[in-house]
Amino acid sequence: MKYNGTHLFQKIYDYAIHRIESGEWKAHDKLPSVRSMAEKMKVHRLTVLKAYQLLKDQKKIYVKDRSGYFVRPEGLQTIDPSDNPIVSSFLYKNHLSEIHQIEVDYQFSKALINPNLLPNHFFAEFLKDVLLKEPEMIGTYSSLEGDLELREQLAAFFAEQSDIHVHSDELLICSGSQSMISLVAQTFLKRGDMVLLERPSYSMAIDVFLREGAQVETVDISPTGYDMEEIEEKMKQHRPKIFYLNPTFQNPTGYTVPSKQRKQLVELAEKYPCLILEDDTQYDMYFEQKPPAPVFAYDTEGYVIYLRSYSKYICPGLRIAVAACRYPLMKHLKIAKSLADNGVPLVNQKMFLPYFFSERMQLHIEKLRIALAVRKELMEAELAHSNWRWQSPDGGLNLWIQLPDRLPVDKLLSLALKNSISFVPGEICDPLKENRSWIRLSYSFVSESKIQSGVSKLLELAKEIET
Amino acid sequence: MKYNGTHLFQKIYDYAIHRIESGEWKAHDKLPSVRSMAEKMKVHRLTVLKAYQLLKDQKKIYVKDRSGYFVRPEGLQTIDPSDNPIVSSFLYKNHLSEIHQIEVDYQFSKALINPNLLPNHFFAEFLKDVLLKEPEMIGTYSSLEGDLELREQLAAFFAEQSDIHVHSDELLICSGSQSMISLVAQTFLKRGDMVLLERPSYSMAIDVFLREGAQVETVDISPTGYDMEEIEEKMKQHRPKIFYLNPTFQNPTGYTVPSKQRKQLVELAEKYPCLILEDDTQYDMYFEQKPPAPVFAYDTEGYVIYLRSYSKYICPGLRIAVAACRYPLMKHLKIAKSLADNGVPLVNQKMFLPYFFSERMQLHIEKLRIALAVRKELMEAELAHSNWRWQSPDGGLNLWIQLPDRLPVDKLLSLALKNSISFVPGEICDPLKENRSWIRLSYSFVSESKIQSGVSKLLELAKEIET
Numbered sequence: 001m002k003y004n005g006t007h008l009f010q011k012i013y014d015y016a017i018h019r020i021e022s023g024e025w026k027a028h029d030k031l032p033s034v035r036s037m038a039e040k041m042k043v044h045r046l047t048v049l050k051a052y053q054l055l056k057d058q059k060k061i062y063v064k065d066r067s068g069y070f071v072r073p074e075g076l077q078t079i080d081p082s083d084n085p086i087v088s089s090f091l092y093k094n095h096l097s098e099i100h101q102i103e104v105d106y107q108f109s110k111a112l113i114n115p116n117l118l119p120n121h122f123f124a125e126f127l128k129d130v131l132l133k134e135p136e137m138i139g140t141y142s143s144l145e146g147d148l149e150l151r152e153q154l155a156a157f158f159a160e161q162s163d164i165h166v167h168s169d170e171l172l173i174c175s176g177s178q179s180m181i182s183l184v185a186q187t188f189l190k191r192g193d194m195v196l197l198e199r200p201s202y203s204m205a206i207d208v209f210l211r212e213g214a215q216v217e218t219v220d221i222s223p224t225g226y227d228m229e230e231i232e233e234k235m236k237q238h239r240p241k242i243f244y245l246n247p248t249f250q251n252p253t254g255y256t257v258p259s260k261q262r263k264q265l266v267e268l269a270e271k272y273p274c275l276i277l278e279d280d281t282q283y284d285m286y287f288e289q290k291p292p293a294p295v296f297a298y299d300t301e302g303y304v305i306y307l308r309s310y311s312k313y314i315c316p317g318l319r320i321a322v323a324a325c326r327y328p329l330m331k332h333l334k335i336a337k338s339l340a341d342n343g344v345p346l347v348n349q350k351m352f353l354p355y356f357f358s359e360r361m362q363l364h365i366e367k368l369r370i371a372l373a374v375r376k377e378l379m380e381a382e383l384a385h386s387n388w389r390w391q392s393p394d395g396g397l398n399l400w401i402q403l404p405d406r407l408p409v410d411k412l413l414s415l416a417l418k419n420s421i422s423f424v425p426g427e428i429c430d431p432l433k434e435n436r437s438w439i440r441l442s443y444s445f446v447s448e449s450k451i452q453s454g455v456s457k458l459l460e461l462a463k464e465i466e467t
Numbered sequence: 468m469k470y471n472g473t474h475l476f477q478k479i480y481d482y483a484i485h486r487i488e489s490g491e492w493k494a495h496d497k498l499p500s501v502r503s504m505a506e507k508m509k510v511h512r513l514t515v516l517k518a519y520q521l522l523k524d525q526k527k528i529y530v531k532d533r534s535g536y537f538v539r540p541e542g543l544q545t546i547d548p549s550d551n552p553i554v555s556s557f558l559y560k561n562h563l564s565e566i567h568q569i570e571v572d573y574q575f576s577k578a579l580i581n582p583n584l585l586p587n588h589f590f591a592e593f594l595k596d597v598l599l600k601e602p603e604m605i606g607t608y609s610s611l612e613g614d615l616e617l618r619e620q621l622a623a624f625f626a627e628q629s630d631i632h633v634h635s636d637e638l639l640i641c642s643g644s645q646s647m648i649s650l651v652a653q654t655f656l657k658r659g660d661m662v663l664l665e666r667p668s669y670s671m672a673i674d675v676f677l678r679e680g681a682q683v684e685t686v687d688i689s690p691t692g693y694d695m696e697e698i699e700e701k702m703k704q705h706r707p708k709i710f711y712l713n714p715t716f717q718n719p720t721g722y723t724v725p726s727k728q729r730k731q732l733v734e735l736a737e738k739y740p741c742l743i744l745e746d747d748t749q750y751d752m753y754f755e756q757k758p759p760a761p762v763f764a765y766d767t768e769g770y771v772i773y774l775r776s777y778s779k780y781i782c783p784g785l786r787i788a789v790a791a792c793r794y795p796l797m798k799h800l801k802i803a804k805s806l807a808d809n810g811v812p813l814v815n816q817k818m819f820l821p822y823f824f825s826e827r828m829q830l831h832i833e834k835l836r837i838a839l840a841v842r843k844e845l846m847e848a849e850l851a852h853s854n855w856r857w858q859s860p861d862g863g864l865n866l867w868i869q870l871p872d873r874l875p876v877d878k879l880l881s882l883a884l885k886n887s888i889s890f891v892p893g894e895i896c897d898p899l900k901e902n903r904s905w906i907r908l909s910y911s912f913v914s915e916s917k918i919q920s921g922v923s924k925l926l927e928l929a930k931e932i933e934t
Contacts, residue, residue: 139782178806
């Protein structure tokens with residue numbers, strides 16, 4: 001960095017560093033505020049700020065929110081929680097994204113595909129040609145709804161593959177499905193509105209609805225799906241505006257809701273009018289049998305918004321996802337999207353299109369299914385030595401595991417993190433934040449060899465706690 | 468599309484097409500609802516829906532929101548407003564994005580750079596190498612705050628170029644600046660909160676704040692900047708939570724707020740506490756002299772969120788923008804962003820980085836400045852024949868023009884659109900929606916030759932109205 005007014009800057013810097021190094025200002029002492037220092041030294045506040053920032057970069061001082069600058073203890077290697085946004089917010093709120101960001105050897109918390117399982121080199125070669133063929137994509141804004149050719153091809157693909165019949169106008173390209181959950185919540189919810197969530201549910205979605213000021217009711221999801229009477233009762237009683245669900249290889253449970261219930265759901269949504277937000281990011285990640293047709297396939301009257309993402313298992317670096325719904329809903333979504341971000345960058349869409357519809361890509365998806373099934377089995381084989389309980393899923397990226405009563409999740413998590421193993425405590429996935437005996441173990445991110453050693457290590461730690 | 472249950476589908480299709488073609492169902496008649504048709508014909512509603520959709524694709528019927536399907540008059544070539552989301556929402560609300568989407572020969576409404584002025588071929592070659600060097604970017608999620616190397620380089624670049632001194636932790640990569648305006652509004656505003664806006668202002672930003680339920684107060688922006696006393700008075704009286712401003716080559720006016728006022732603004736923001744959202748997307752688009760240092764450059768206490776976008780004049784297809792603010796604000800922004808979209812796709816960032824910092828790119832920006840200055844002068848030379856009034860801007864993409872009293876903007880716009888010329892009526896840029904004698908003419912999107920002929924044609928149309 002270059003600094004103007006160098007001698008003034010140097011004056012402040014020298015003043016502070018001298019006091020720190022001499023010990024006049026001790027570890028964790030508060031420095032004079034930028035304002036008071038500027039007045040005292042008769043320099044501009046910016047000059048003080050720059051000097052303090054250099055001291056911070058040099059790890060001589062640290063910042064604590066609005067309260068100011070403090071002398072950093074010498075040789076401090078451990079992270080000061082107040083100085084690290086990830087750790088500090090993890091401390092005050094168990095956000096999933098923050099658990100992910102803690103670097104560990106055994107990342108069982110990440111429900112992501114290991115990048116080595118993605119055909120990045122092939123993709124790079126492929127994209128290179130796309131770029132050179134259509135360089136004007138770089139200088140062009142996308143339309144709000146997304147590239148027409150991409151939407152047309154996706155519409156045809158959905159009809160063939162998932163029994164979803166949509167017109168390209170009924171598709172909206174988005175950047176990751178989370179952005180669309182967020183947009184739907186903003187668009188269709190008012191503060192205090194009721195939202196129905198599966199229990200457990202996707203933690204980020206829970207947070208999105210709570211941020212919008214929604215009230216939350218839950219319906220349990222089990223290996224056989226929902227209790228439909230419970231859903232009707234809750235819809236009748238609470239009149240939720242939105243039911244957010246993830247009925248296929250659900251995150252975190254891996255459970256799949258059967259066809260019959262999917263059809264009934266649409267009827268209930270019409271009866272008590274309720275918008276269904278169907279998050280179907282795992283649809284393609286089945287191990288043997290294709291999952292049932294989406295809830296959206298039964299929606300003739302426009303009560304369902306359907307989300308399919310290709311972020312996770314194709315190209316996380318491009319984050320292409322798509323929302324489908326009937327026209328009246330789509331009109332609202334488009335207006336909302338025009339204000340939120342005005343559309344997905346064109347390059348991402350143009351690169352995704354030929355790649356996704358290439359033979360090699362479809363082959364990759366098939367291979368990926370096998371790789372995931374193998375990982376799942378490895379994890380289950382290792383867990384078979386324990387008294388932990390779970391329902392083996394037919395697809396997806398996770399095992400949802402019930403720990404024995406004598407093994408508290410928080411104790412296991414804290415011991416695991418110390419031993420460089422991470423997983424997701426069930427509480428994070430529980431809209432009611434009560435679920436304390438379950439954990440989510442993802443088998444998709446850790447390498448095959450590490451799945452075995454990591455789970456084995458985790459079971460040993462559990463034994464330590466239990467005995 | 469493939470359809471299951473073909474003969475049932477055919478039955479419905481035939482039933483409907485027969486009645487349409489025989490004239491039994493006449494133009495604009497409503498078709499039986501999907502539900503009643505399904506009951507009557509004893510088929511599933513999906514089958515009816517599919518048949519209706521095919522009829523829609525074949526332009527035999529049209530859809531009108533929730534009210535149903537209607538027979539389309541034969542030979543109807545003009546767009547049915549109720550069937551076209553762009554036209555229909557344009558009719559009910561003059562959104563800027565909708566004016567853009569009307570295809571005309573002379574697009575003076577688009578404040579975008581003509582794609583021919585962007586070095587797309589060079590960029591494509593360049594990106595190709597980036598891709599092949601780091602193919603793993605495709606399979607990798609970005610961190611929430613954005614690629615560290617990109618943030619570090621931007622921090623160094625800002626220090627050198629704009630007198631902005633930030634740490635990489637104080638930068639957040641985003642997808643276009645609009646997404647960040649939207650995020651800031653969501654994060655820091657409650658329904659009913661007061662927002663201060665320049666008058667006129669960026670129309671999308673006005674819409675974003677209104678959608679969040681904000682109340683709006685305005686301060687005029689003139690060629691000499693603001694009336695600082697007016698701002699203090701409004702801050703004192705209305706206690707706005709946010710002041711959204713675009714002080715450099717402002718959109719739509721092209722005016723620039725002088726340094727002295729920038730400094731005072733920060734003092735006022737501290738005094739009445741008010742968050743300043745500084746949209747600085749035009750910073751690099753000066754014609755001769757670099758603009759004054761951003762308001763953010765004077766912010767030592769963390770009252771300013773600064774937005775710099777590289778969408779418009781470098782790579783609209785990637786949409787890279789960056790927000791800068793001090794840490795306490797950044798903490799809130801990051802939490803909000805983790806819920807809104809969890810970060811910008813990595814490919815966009817990785818491609819942008821080496822390109823932006825290449826010599827060729829910086830050369831492009833210099834050339835672009837000259838190209839824009841030339842276009843501006845061409846437009847001004849043509850307008851010199853009129854009695855229209857404007858202040859010649861020192862940068863940016865637009866002329867903000869006051870029409871003579873006898874020339875109503877709406878009449879001119881409607882006649883212009885009929886003659887394949889578009890511009891932005893000032894009312895769209897007015898938070899109070901009263902400004903009826905101004906228009907925004909952009910010189911950045913139309914080719915040089917068309918600037919002359921288009922403006923000349925527009926002036927002729929104006930004469931028609933005036934006489």
